[in-house]
Amino acid sequence: MALIRTQYSYHDNSDCCSQLSGRVRPVGGPVAHDCGVATVTGERLLVPVSESPTLRNTVAYAVRNAVEAEDRYDAVHFVCPASRRIAGEGSVESARELLERVAVWAAEDLGADDPEVGVETALIGVDTYLFSPSDYVELLADYATDNDIDSVLLDPEFNPGENTPLLPPLESELERTGFSVEMAPVERGTRRGRLVRRAGLGQFVLLAGLSYGFYLLIGGSLAAFDLVTGAMSAGIVATVLLRVSTTGPVQPRKLVARIVRMLVYTPYLLYEIVVANVAIAYVVLHPSLPIDPEVVEFDAVVWSELSVMTLANSITLTPGTLTIDVNSRHFVVHTLTEGSREDLLEGGLERAVRFVFYGRAAARGPGPRERGDDGGEET
Template identity: 50%
Template sequence: MSDTDAHRILVPVGDSDTLRDTVSYAVERASAAAPNRPVEFHFVVAAETQSVDPDAPEELGSAREQLERVALWVEEDADSADGATDAADGPPDRFTVVTDVVGTDRYLFSPGDYADALLEYAAETGIDRIVVDPEYNPAGTASMLRSMSVELARGDVPVETAPDDRPAQGAVLARAASLSKYLSVFVVSYLFYMSLSAWKPLDFLTGFVTASIVSVVLAPVVANRSAPLGLTLRRLARLAVYAPYLVKEIAVANLQVAYVVLHPDMPIDPEVVQFRAAVWGDGAVTTLANSITLTPGTLTVNVSERSFDIHSLTADSREDLFDGGLERAVRFVFYGRASARIPTPRERDDAGEGRDG
C-alpha cells in the first residue's frame, strides 16, 4: 500500500499523567478505525518557548526525549493491538510513527495559538483524526479557558478526547494537589496583607477574610507548572537586579510627568497605542504589563495574547515605551542576557511586527 492510503492520527504531546493511556487509546482507535490500512501516528509537541529564548534548546531536547518515549509506547501497544507474539519484532509493519515539534518560529501564548499551530500541521500532513490527551494543557494555560479539544474543533479534522480511566485515587491526589495550591495562595496573600496592616485584632480577621477570597478567585489560575529550581533561582537573582532599574525608571517618569503638570502650557498629548511584546508566558507578560502601569505616564489598559494596549500621557512616554527599555529588562529577568538581542518594539515596528492596528 502507498503512503497515500495511510490513516493519519495526530496526538498532541505534553506533560500529563494521562499521556501513556492516551497513546494506548490512539493505537486502539487506529486498529479499530483502519484494520486493513497502514496507520501513521503523528506525535507533536507544541513548543512552550520560542526560538529566541536562550533556554529553548534545552526545552526542545526535553521534547525530543519525550517523543522518543512515546514512540516506544506505540511499539508496546501496537504489538498487542495486532496480535504480535514477540515484542522484539517491533510494531507491525503497517504502523509508523512520525514525531515533530511545532511553534518554534512564533510566540504561542493562548490555547488558540497552540491550536492554530497544531491545525496548520494537521493540514500540511493530511491528518485524518486528532486524539487529545484529557489533561493536555500546553504552557499551563488556565483551566477556565476553553479546552484544547474545543479549540482544535475549529478545524476540518475530527477531534476526540481520550477517556480518563484513572482510578479514584488519582482524583483524590489531584484534589490534594489543588488543595495545596489554594493553601499556598492563601498563606502568601495573608502574609502580604498583614505586612501592610497595623497588626490590630481586627486586621487578623479582615486579613483572613481577604486572603480566603483571593485564594478562591486566584488559585485556579495560578501557574499550573513550576519552573526547575535552578531556573527559578537565576530568575530571582536577575529580579534583584531588575528592581532598582524599575525604581529608577519610575523616578525618571515621575520627573517627566511633574514637568508636564507644572508647565504653564501643560503639553500633554494623550493617546492609546498598541504593540506586540516579545515576551511570552504568564509571569513575563504580567511583569511587563504591571511595570508599564507602575511607570507614571503610561498605563496598561488591556493585554490580549501578545498585544498590549497602552494609554500614554505624552509623546515622550510613547517614545520610551517603543525604545523597549522595560521590555528588554523583563526579558533579561525571565530569559537571561542573550534575550537582549531581540529587536526593540521600535525596530520590530519598522519591520511591520512591533505595532498592532
C-alpha cells in the same frame, strides 16, 4: 519511510519512526508510505503525544474513535515533538521510546479483527528550536499539511514543554490555524501541573511570613491576641495556598535582588505613567480628539510567566497602550496614538522588566522595533 521527509524530521530515518504495517491497509493505496501521492479516501487524525499520565487512555480513545466514529479515520498519526537543540540528545531518545510504546498500545487496541486503520508514529522537530506554543503549532501544522490531516486530538495532559503549561494556548492556536481540535475525554488523575506545584519548607516560611506581616500591618497592633490569631491565620493560609502561590524553590539572594530592582523599577513606571497620562489627557480634552488607534503585535523577549505578566500589566498601566491578548510571549496591544505606539515599540518598558527579572545585562537588549519583531501591524 516516506513519512519523515519533512524538513523537521530526524535525518536518521531507520529508527525514529516505527510503523505498524500488516493491518495498515487504507483503501486506495499505501497511504502510510506516501501520503502525498495516495488518493485521499478519508480523514486522518493527528495526535500529538508527550510523556503524560493520561497518554495511555488518549491512545485508546484515539484508536477507538478512528474505528468507531461515524466519519471514521483512515489513519491515526501519533507525533512526538522533541527538540535536540533544547533538551539534548537524551530527550530525543526518550521520545523515540515513547513512540514505540504508543505504537505497541495502538496495536493492542486495534485488535486483530478491526477494520483497516493505519497507525503511524513520527518524531518531529528534532532539529528545530521549540519554545512557544506557536512553534509547536507551526510544526504540527507542517506535518499535518504534508500528510493531509485536518483533525487533531489532544491529550488533556499533553505538555511537550515540560515546564510551562502549553496546552491552552496550543489548543486555541491550532483552532485558529484551521484544524478541528478535540480534547480526548479521558480520566485525569490528581492534577499537579499548571496551578498546583510541588513546594517545600522555604516557600512555606516565605508565604507564612508574608501573610503574617500583612495581617499585623492591616491589624495595626502587636497585642498578644493579634500575634496569636495572626500566626494561626498565616499558618492556615500558607498551608492551603502553599502549592498554588509559589512557582519554585525560594532562592533568597535572587528574591532580594529582584525586590530591590523592583523598587528601582517602580519610580520609573510611575514616571512613565504620569507622562503618558498627561499626553492622553491632552488627547482626550483636545477639541478634535486626535486619536489614531491601531493594534500592534510583537514578540517580547521575556521568559517566565511572572515577567510576562508584569510586562503586560505595565503596558496596560501606561496610558495609550492596552494589552489585549498575550500568548506565551506574543503580545497583542491596542495603541491609542502614534506617540504611544512609538514608545511601545521602542521597548523601554520591556527593557525595564528584563532589568527587574534578569539583571542589568539583560536590560541592554534591543527593543521590538530594532529586533524586527514589530511586524504584523493590523488596522
